[in-house]
Amino acid sequence: xxxxxxxxxxxEAAKCKFDLLAKKYPGLKARLPNGNSTSVLxxxxxxxxxxxxxxxxxxLSLFPEMLVDGDAKTQALSLQGRLKAMEPExxxxxxxxxxxxxxxxxxxxxxxHGQCQVELRFNRLDYDLIWKLQVDExxxxxxxxxxxxxxxxxxxxxxxxxxx
Numbered sequence: 001x002x003x004x005x006x007x008x009x010x011x012e013a014a015k016c017k018f019d020l021l022a023k024k025y026p027g028l029k030a031r032l033p034n035g036n037s038t039s040v041l042x043x044x045x046x047x048x049x050x051x052x053x054x055x056x057x058x059x060l061s062l063f064p065e066m067l068v069d070g071d072a073k074t075q076a077l078s079l080q081g082r083l084k085a086m087e088p089e090x091x092x093x094x095x096x097x098x099x100x101x102x103x104x105x106x107x108x109x110x111x112x113h114g115q116c117q118v119e120l121r122f123n124r125l126d127y128d129l130i131w132k133l134q135v136d137e138x139x140x141x142x143x144x145x146x147x148x149x150x151x152x153x154x155x156x157x158x159x160x161x162x163x164x
Contacts, residue, residue, distance in 0.1 A: 010161035021146040072109035114159025
């Protein structure tokens with residue numbers, strides 16, 4: 001279980017690994033004609049996924065399973081639901097601002113599952129690159145299958161990345 005500061009450390013460690021991988025394999029950060037990168041980092045588990053740049057409030061909406069169940073999560077989800085029901089009519093009224101402030105205060109109390117992983121997702125598949133990544137020392141080879149039938153590339157679990 002990680003707090004928000006430990007999650008930030010894990011995200012930075014994953015981004016550093018990604019940058020090191022991109023130096024070895026420039027194709028990782030190449031741009032597609034539509035402007036998107038050929039690969040992106042995501043938080044993932046069997047319950048879902050969300051982009052690594054997601055804020056804690058985004059994670060509540062997009063990937064609530066990443067957060068550990070508890071009072072803070074329950075209250076935050078409730079506040080988020082109330083805010084969503086109020087928008088867009090009351091986007092700037094005092095009650096909305098009060099609820100947003102309560103939500104942001106709860107964010108620091110949220111806990112995250114350390115077993116969630118940081119993985120690469122590909123917007124363009126380059127199988128030769130993927131096969132090279134599967135055996136690279138910067139990739140978690142215990143979590144990344146090393147066979148030609150898989151495109152899964154795992155950089156690590158959040159708990160481990162937070163310690164690096």
